[in-house]
Amino acid sequence: MNAPYDPRTVEQSVQQTWDAARCFEAGESAAAEKFYCLAMFPYPSGQLHMGHVRCYTLGDVINRYHRLKGYNVMQPMGWDAFGLPAENAAIKNGIPPARWTRDNIAYMRGQMRELGFGIDWSREFATCDPEYYHWEQWFFIKLYEKGLVYRKSSMVNWDPVDQTVLANEQVVDGCGWRSGVPVERREMPQWFLKITDYAEELLDELDRLDGWPESVKNMQRNWIGRSEGVEIDFPVSAADAAAGGDPLRVYTTRPDTLLGVTYMAVAAEHPLARQAAERSPEVAAFVDKCRNMQTAEAEIATLEKEGVPTSLTVEHPLTGEPIPVWVANFVLMEYGSGAVMAVPGHDQRDWEFARKYGIPIKQVIEPAGDEPCDLDAAAFTDYGKLVNSGEFDGMASARAFAAIAEALEAKGLGRRRTNFRLRDWGVSRQRYWGCPIPMIHCDACGIVPVPEQDLPVLLPTEVTFEGVRSPLTTMESFYRVNCPQCGAAARRETDTFDTFMESSWYYARFACPDANQPMLDERANYWTPVDHYVGGIEHAILHLLYARFFHKLMRDAGMINSDEPFTRLLMLGMVLKDGRKMSKSSGDAGNPQVLLEKYGADAVRTAMMFAAPPDQSFEWSEAGVEGQARFCRRLWNLVQDHLAAGDVPALNPAELSDAGRDLRRKSHETLQRADDDYGRRLTFNTVVSAVHELTNAVSRTEPAHEHDRAAVREALKIAVLVFSPIAPHVTQELWSALGERALLVEAQWPAVDESALVQDTVELVVQVNGKVRGHVSLPADVDEDTARSAALENENVERFVAGKTVRKVIAVPGKLINIVVS
């Protein structure tokens, strides 16, 4: 290797070596501990952007580090291939989504190979492969049979541009996440997965996910949103009961304020509101207005709180007093029972509403301490002590909570209840490019699942688009079927699944991508859970929650024996360009291909790792790449110069000069520090710094003799090995140049030689009143008294101590001495 460093040549040849040796093909083995390393698979949008480069480089660094540490590592890759952009491309350019997707995959796979990711390509699949979605359909039917799937007509978010239903989470600020236009509300029959059955477990298990960032767990906790409260029935007053007798049911987290209720508020869609509308034109007009407002879907949050009184009253469950019922626009039909008890004294929203409409405000809680409380200015919303509450007076809120709950339970008018904010997962999409929902609608038999032997329901790939609507809805060959039960003409479901379905279990399928009977086999239990999952912060809630849900579904179906899918989680910050998230529109600066051709994969990977710690968002700039290309070249030249100077003897620490010993200490410090940075801290930016420092130390070292040159060789080998997870190509080439015959990916991370870390002399900082005034060099095992007198003898220190009284001397062994004077 006497040639000058040419990254493209080196990288191609090293990649061929890996391919020939099939280094990254993983198999189940009892010989070493398994390590499943996974980065979130990409949507095949066309080409990689810098966000992808960051994500998969981080994944690959973790992969390669764990190989060096002796694990049996598996790092797979696949494609989240269903989704809207393929359809949009088809509509725009007339290319069928399947072909567009396959072309993109081929191109992006090539880019990943060029970047040198150590991926087990034998496991690759795309979610649009029938062999994959076959099992998703199969599992959906199993869940249907278990009662975890249901069909419900419900209000949905309708995107008028994309002509499809959006999940709540796909609506951002009232607009579709892709189209950007305001969503409308429509009623439609939809398929739902009962994720709420698992709400409790999904929440509780977060406490045990020690390998997850606290911020992500918090986001999931908020999303699931557990609240502890009481469900209370307010009987309809006798005069109104004739119209239909069901009590008005509400849910509250503050039963301690029950005696402060002065009105009830129900949603416009609530049955009581409809009932009142029949009798009162004012109420009917208001209910109508609310519906229109929701259809227009403006900024709900800034909406003025409005309502109308009905002539209905209910009875207070404890006192029997009549309470007026209002229809209010701030009550959500979808949450709880669509009705609330209003306590204007102790809820700010209820307070504002009461002030606006002149409804009485009654104080039932007073501050336990000295907090201010002026019900003319605002509601008092803290917990406190009960007043004006009869037998409950004087109780603290917490005790009153229990006492009032018991009193209600005794009367049969209430019960304690845990509520969740989480809703069931609507999985139907009125789109073409997705997994067909394996159901058949028969006039006689109703819903009939597609029989197992007829799976998969294949998505036709030869289609033509007329407008945005799914071609399936007009494709007779697809939807005209005979009912599997009665044989009569029936209609196949033409909706497809939300693509979050595919990404909810792909990680398990990678363990056994060819499993046939059924979707997973015993290999899934060898590889899962994923030991380290890497991906973008934008998936902190939905994808991760759905995947956790699916894992539990697969566990309860007997296919998986763990509770959680991802043991350790690394959430990447975003790669920004001009302050915005990187995307296709970012132009050349965001195009890794240009950089790859100019500087090579090692430089691009290193620059990306060096730019910032992984969890931090940062603005990408090309400037750093050139610097890292320079560093690769320096390392290359350093190794060449070293080799050109001839052979070295076996390392003998006893023969080293001071310079040799210093270098050797630096080598082993680097090894120790990098091990911690790679394994525990996940700060790969500081690994790059550490390798730079070691390389600088080698450059500066002037070997006194051949023994020192042996220390230089050791330093170079450590630098190369430590650097290899980040820059795997150049390091492989240098590794073999340094005389190693086995591949670097098969090497073992060396143990730190503790004796090399020992220093005979240490430099102590001397401070006077906390300010650095000098340094003293002393033997490492110096006693404290000697250190003190040496510090006081320091010339510059003397100047600051002279004429003053030494009050105290603080000595931190091996670090510093602080002399306190006055």
Next chain:
RNA sequence: GCCCGGGUGGCGAAACUGGUAGACGCGCCAGACUCAAAAUCUGGUUCUGGAGACAGAGUGUCGGUUCGACUCCGACCCCGGGCACCA
């Protein structure tokens, strides 16, 4: 409004357990090599003063704890993310 992060040179950042703030890199400046340029190498580079040794100031702001604070505590300002008529 509530819940998380974060604020350090011209720039990206480091300082992990309270112990030399600015490692490492980018950029810039100077020098070497060169007819010249690029590349490469060497040195310098927080600010202010000083030829320099050195001194003073300095990690968003104000205050506190401590021999000693980027790090801990209290109040506040700003930036980013998440949630939000959730009863």
